[in-house]
Amino acid sequence: xxxxxxxxxxxxxxxxxxxxxxxxxxxxxxxxxxxxxxxxxxxxxxxxxxxxxxxxxxxxxxxxxxxxxxxxxxxxxxxxxxxxxxxxxxxxxxxxxxxxxxxxxxxxxxxxxxxxxxxxxx
Amino acid sequence: xxxxxxxxxxxxxxxxxxxxxxxxxxxxxxxxxxxxxxxxxxxxxxxxxxxxxxxxxxxxxxxxxxxxxxxxxxxxxxxxxxxxxxxxxxxxxxxxxxxxxxxxxxxxxxxx
Numbered sequence: 012x013x014x015x016x017x018x019x020x021x022x023x024x025x026x027x028x029x030x031x032x033x034x035x036x037x038x039x040x041x042x043x044x045x046x047x048x049x050x051x052x053x054x055x056x057x058x059x060x061x062x063x064x065x066x067x068x069x070x071x072x073x074x075x076x077x078x079x080x081x082x083x084x085x086x087x088x089x090x091x092x093x094x095x096x097x098x099x100x101x102x103x104x105x106x107x108x109x110x111x112x113x114x115x116x117x118x119x120x121x122x123x124x125x126x127x128x129x130x131x132x133x
Numbered sequence: 134x135x136x137x138x139x140x141x142x143x144x145x146x147x148x149x150x151x152x153x154x155x156x157x158x159x160x161x162x163x164x165x166x167x168x169x170x171x172x173x174x175x176x177x178x179x180x181x182x183x184x185x186x187x188x189x190x191x192x193x194x195x196x197x198x199x200x201x202x203x204x205x206x207x208x209x210x211x212x213x214x215x216x217x218x219x220x221x222x223x224x225x226x227x228x229x230x231x232x233x234x235x236x237x238x239x240x241x242x243x244x245x
Contacts, residue, residue, distance in 0.1 A: 048234070050179075050236075057135065057222065057236060057237070057238045057239040058171075058179065058222055058224075058236040058239070059236065060233070060234040060235065060236065063233070063234065071233050073233075074230055107178055107179075111234075113184075113185075115226065115233075116166045116167075116226035116228075117166070117167055117185065117226070118226070118234070119167075119169040119181055119184040119185070119224065120169075120171070120179070120181065120224070120234075121181045121184070121190070123178040123179055123180070124178065125177075125178055126178050
């Protein structure tokens with residue numbers, strides 16, 4: 012059973028960089044059938060797609076965040092990572108990593124990590 | 134404001150049938166991209182409930198069903214149970230500058 016687990020600091024100062032890692036257990040991140048992505052959820056609000064990547068390094072980002080976000084992969088560790096630069100209080104949220112199954116427009120987020128709460132505060 | 138529009142809340146009594154709508158546009162649902170639905174309980178990660186408009190992953194009761202027509206989609210829950218009280222989100226793909234994978238704003242289902 013494939014599982015995902017997020018890790019990273021729960022508190023980030025304003026203007027600094029938020030960094031999170033997602034480790035894939037029970038399966039390979041180099042799967043040719045899946046994308047891997049990040050979704051966040053501010054307290055009391057809905058879900059927002061941040062970005063996704065394919066194991067080859069191809070990435071796609073939400074246009075509203077594209078200038079501040081980057082996703083990278085480390086296939087040797089079966090991990091992918093998220094960086095959000097110049098954070099503000101508006102970036103406070105639960106951050107989830109997830110697997111996408113399907114091709115581009117058909118893809119659904121079928122497996123999720125448990126999520127990690129990140130607070131932006133001085 | 135979400136690209137996909139859902140009612141903020143719906144409610145129903147045990148045993149009843151409720152539907153949750155998800156309205157998009159010509160650049161997402163109307164373009165033929167499938168709609169997926171997720172169920173989320175407080176403090177937990179979302180769970181895939183319906184994929185490709187109307188398919189249920191293994192383990193999801195057949196009380197849950199989905200459909201898509203034109204620029205909209207619907208999630209129906211029949212034989213409502215107290216354990217169905219949760220937040221529900223629709224998701225699709227959008228080829229415009231709004232982004233690629235997009236979610237609805239979510240609907241809170243209350244079982245009366």
